[in-house]
Amino acid sequence: MITVTNARKNYGSFAALDDVSIDIPSGSLTALLGPSGSGKSTLLRSIAGLEGLDSGTVTIKGRDVTHEPPQRRGIGFVFQHYAAFKHMTVRDNVAFGLTIRKKPKAETDRKVDELLEIVGLEGFRNRYPAQLSGGQRQRMALARALAVDPQVLLLDEPFGALDAKVRTDLRQWLRRLHDEVHVTTVLVTHDQEEALDVADRIAVLNKGQIEQVGDPVTLYERPANDFVMGFLGSVAHFGDQLVRPHDIVLERDRATALALDAKVAGSPGVVEAVVERVVPLGFEVRIDLRADSGARFAAQITRRDAAALQLREGETIHARAVARSSVVDVDPALAI
Numbered sequence: 001m002i003t004v005t006n007a008r009k010n011y012g013s014f015a016a017l018d019d020v021s022i023d024i025p026s027g028s029l030t031a032l033l034g035p036s037g038s039g040k041s042t043l044l045r046s047i048a049g050l051e052g053l054d055s056g057t058v059t060i061k062g063r064d065v066t067h068e069p070p071q072r073r074g075i076g077f078v079f080q081h082y083a084a085f086k087h088m089t090v091r092d093n094v095a096f097g098l099t100i101r102k103k104p105k106a107e108t109d110r111k112v113d114e115l116l117e118i119v120g121l122e123g124f125r126n127r128y129p130a131q132l133s134g135g136q137r138q139r140m141a142l143a144r145a146l147a148v149d150p151q152v153l154l155l156d157e158p159f160g161a162l163d164a165k166v167r168t169d170l171r172q173w174l175r176r177l178h179d180e181v182h183v184t185t186v187l188v189t190h191d192q193e194e195a196l197d198v199a200d201r202i203a204v205l206n207k208g209q210i211e212q213v214g215d216p217v218t219l220y221e222r223p224a225n226d227f228v229m230g231f232l233g234s235v236a237h238f239g240d241q242l243v244r245p246h247d248i249v250l251e252r253d254r255a256t257a258l259a260l261d262a263k264v265a266g267s268p269g270v271v272e273a274v275v276e277r278v279v280p281l282g283f284e285v286r287i288d289l290r291a292d293s294g295a296r297f298a299a300q301i302t303r304r305d306a307a308a309l310q311l312r313e314g315e316t317i318h319a320r321a322v323a324r325s326s327v328v329d330v331d332p333a334l335a336i
């Protein structure tokens with residue numbers, strides 16, 4: 001378990017961490033998710049010891065490491081742009097931590113072979129970093145961080161500089177790697193899809209504070225507030241509430257819409273809206289709508305439902321919301 005308690009970090013008068021407390025369970029893969037400048041990297045670097053806190057404490061496995069230097073915290077760290085030793089082979093880069101600890105060569109070789117296999121770089125041991133792709137370099141960085149058997153693996157946007165396809169492949173690979181080695185991992189990302197995809201717990205940060213911590217399903221389905229809801233997926237302003245576009249149901253018939261809506265406690269009601277655009281998105285179809293009040297919102301429905309409704313642009317439809325769990329109240333000024 002990593003425990004951060006009442007962490008504060010100021011840069012001048014700016015609070016990068018404003019009284020942050022979080023428990024990160026052993027063996028979990030926890031994502032620190034938030035917009036740029038929310039304090040994710042500062043929190044990660046504080047856990048690593050690369051940043052000193054103004055106040056508060058960090059413990060790793062029950063040991064207070066607040067005043068310990070990074071090398072005494074039992075951590076492995078991977079950055080977005082990994083600084084590999086260019087003149088060293090992949091083998092020597094991965095072995096680095098073991099070599100400086102003067103481990104016997106046979107033990108080092110065995111460990112490096114095992115790690116290169118885990119990260120899928122067995123055939124690359126004699127190459128130099130310049131002869132690797134970006135994704136391969138980041139995998140080498142992970143192998144290097146894991147070589148010294150860290151208690152904690154800290155990853156700061158490790159796939160941030162890679163293209164979308166490689167990024168998606170690598171995050172699925174990271175999930176499998178984590179299932180294999182179980183090292184407590186903290187991943188900084190600003191990408192909600194990445195966090196939902198790989199993490200078993202997500203902490204959402206905003207302006208130096210933690211808004212909510214939980215598993216991906218809880219955060220998505222039961223966001224604590226509209227910031228978390230908006231950050232974890234698209235939202236529509238519906239009545240006086242925020243809902244997910246796929247939680248809006250469209251009915252051609254007003255009486256049906258009203259009857260079905262009456263069964264939902266606390267519903268924002270039925271909104272009459274004009275279909276402005278029908279946008280096919282593959283499996284789903286997005287319907288851009290304009291309410292009587294002039295407010296615009298979008299519903300997302302399956303192709304099959306869209307085909308059954310046969311919506312035409314310019315016609316009037318009746319919209320209602322379902323899935324009460326993922327509805328949060330919004331500021332009345334934003335309501336439609």
Ligand SMILES: Nc1ncnc2c1ncn2[C@@H]1O[C@H](COP(=O)(O)OP(=O)(O)OP(=O)(O)O)[C@@H](O)[C@H]1O
Binds near residue numbers: 011036037040190
């Ligand atoms: N060394 C520093 N000196 C002054 N301000 C800093 C320093 N490091 C970070 N900050 C500020 O602290 C805030 C939090 O930075 P941090 O890097 O933790 O954010 P982040 O959530 O990781 O953002 P990003 O996704 O853009 O990296 C930012 O507003 C940043 O400008």
